[in-house]
Amino acid sequence: MQAGSEELVQKEIKLNASAQDYEIPGFSRDYAAYLESCDEGAGFFGGLVMAIGAMIALLGLATVVFGPETITYSRLTGPTFIQYIQMYPGPIFSVGGILVASGTHIYAKRAVTREVFMLxxxxxxxxxxxxxxxxxxxxxxxxxxxNISIQ
Structure with a gap:
């Protein structure tokens, strides 16, 4: 094991009955420490970046699949915005994919519920x-x- 890495050791809780209230010593302290490491607003901002990235990636993919084979434009006025999209669908798809990956990374820093943290x-x-x-x-x-109940 490398010097800077640490393994997450799961603590065990012995269940006595199918449904019962349990006290888990130190849980609230551990959860408070976890919340300090989370980013506030990461869920919303990460989701927003993922959604925008998905729309951009779909635009690039749709242009590759359904776009024209040739593009003609005026030398005097240059290509329009739509023609730029038609000329560069691959880079547009790549930018969308990078945004989706970045949004996923940001979204992963959100705080989870106490139940998910406990599990x-x-x-x-x-x-x-x-x-x-x-x-x-x-x-x-x-x-x-x-309160823990076995299903």
Whole structure:
């Protein structure tokens, strides 16, 4: 393992019943530290950049597929805006793809809910040792308390 990297070790929570309230010590402290590392407005701004990038990429792709084979324009006035789009559909598609990738990167910095954060940091184990992290329904109560029910 490299010196600068750290692995995310999932803590285990032993579940006693199919539905019960559990206190998870240190959860609210960990979630508050996580929220400090998130960017405010990243969800909206990242989604907006992704949507604009997708529209630009679709414009470039549609021009490649449905655009004309030849483009003629006046030497005196030059090409129109539409003719520029018809001349350069590949770079337009590439710019759209770069915007989608950038928007995805920004969107990933948004804050997730307490339930999603809890499932990413904790492994839920039944009494017989079975991992049921994907088969539970979580409801955040307050502080370090959750209601966990196995589906």
């Amino acid at each position: 990413s940091r904790y492994k839920l184990i039944t009494g017989d040792g079975e991992d049921v992290s994907g088969k539970v329904q979580l409801r955040y109560l307050e502080g370090d308390n959750f």
